[in-house]
Amino acid sequence: MRVSVLLGQKALGMEERPVPVPEGDQVLVQVSKVGVCGSDVHYYRDGRIGPFVVDAPLVLGHELSGTIVAVGAGVDASRVGQRVAVEPQKPCRRCSQCKAGRYNLCPFMEFYATPPIDGAFAEYVAIEEDFAHPVPDSISDEAAALLEPLSVGIAAARKGRIVPGSRVLIAGGGPIGVITAQAARAFGAAEIIVSDPVADRRAMASRFGATSTVDPTREDTTDLKVDCFIDACGVPAAIVAGLESVRGAGTVVIVGTGADTVALPIPTIMNNELNVTGIFRYTDTWPLGAHLVATGQVELDPLVTGRFGLDDVENALNADLQPGSLKSIVAVR
Template structure:
């Protein structure tokens, strides 16, 4: 079977589409590109909503995120939802018209990491909006059919797009070994910190303490499930002795304080990206047999994410505080300068 050529409404697919392209530091331009054709086992998705991630902002302002460097024009955006409008060979045509949340990655499926179930660590990964792979600030994208996850009607297009950052929170909760009754400390009340707070509560945490120096951010964390907050500029978290610590800010001082806030055999999960090197309190780690680990993307999180949203255990819709379109992507990438902004959405269609 060849790729389907008509959308659910019976219209003919266009041959070209608009794409918002990063062409240099602080430079975004609108480009006209060919609509991609889905290959074997792929689907073509008409993009609906795209969340703005901190990595998008880093690429826009600094041209890099850690070892990933932008050296050619790049379409940003990897948190997305949409509707399947065409399918490649090997995909049932009944999927045309299906609303989906896209898991924005393509592992090789053949390496030792993939075969061990750690496809997020695939050395041959092609991940949306990570050089040189284009992302979703455009009208159409292709993705492997099993990474286009169907979402129920109870999940909005915006929430479906935000299952991607929720997946980070789910991966963090799994790594932190959060179970019913756990006490958790989270450093940072930005988008990931707030989402990690909701995920921890959904996993059964009885207490989630969020640390952030900004009062407005602390108030936001309380709205989304934190049981209490700490101002790290004036309060000491070390006496807490929590079961798990999740760093969602990447600030060295916060990481060290979090490690020192753990009980014996506690787990620390590093999620935030910040400094390349952090001095760790080795005696604290060794003498308390702490487990220090990290999250790099996710594996097998979309079905659970969709369930948590559809069942009301996680609220993603209320996180959205600003909305833009493809013509104003540059404004979307600068929306974080507003201290009241939490999560930004770009509407692609």
């Protein structure tokens, strides 16, 4: 099979590799579409994200859809031919975190496109069969791939304790910010404010979920006193401003990948008894994500602004530098 491989910082190459052979509890998926994530871009440009360092060739890509073409000995053969969205992770299922239902925190996790585990910029991948989630024909291959970033938005909404009537502030009008705004709307939020300095991104957020937008370079949000603040940009100044915008006993969820260390206003957190947390991937989000898309509560197809082939992954990874870019897709087939 053909595979796009990250060989070093800003260095990609095409390789021929053997098609994976599914283990007993796995399925072999012929990859259709793969979304480009900000983490892929970080690995490509910087060679690392926090403690995860690319020190050997790595296949990027973890937002994917495809079709099951073979199954392991322990999997029902009737699954062959099924369209699926892949949850790109393999927890151990035995540790205390897994047994508590927090398999996203499994210390033995093997996650696609996180060193040293290869990802999905390839023609075929293998995954445990219960993490290959069936999708209805009403969901396109592109939208099925984007159930992964939607899962991030769902996890953020859950951690943010968003319920009908909630008031939410989201920093960042990029893909995760826009998708999280849609998730917040689906969870019943009455007011969803998206903060972003770029006018095009504010306009996109208004189209998809936001009830209002603000330009943080011109507008102060500290008087909003929202129930929940979600950082989807990773910018230290945005995180601090967001903390100051939350009501007493409100919730702050850090989602964006940015600086490793941020100076936080401790008196604000203490005096307002803020619940400050983060999310690390997700657990049990694909079925809900597929439901939200199939019922029209979340739109993913219109978020795609760039399409590239497997031979053109480098341009896909750099598409975010173009004005108006939101979400890029690599079409493997």
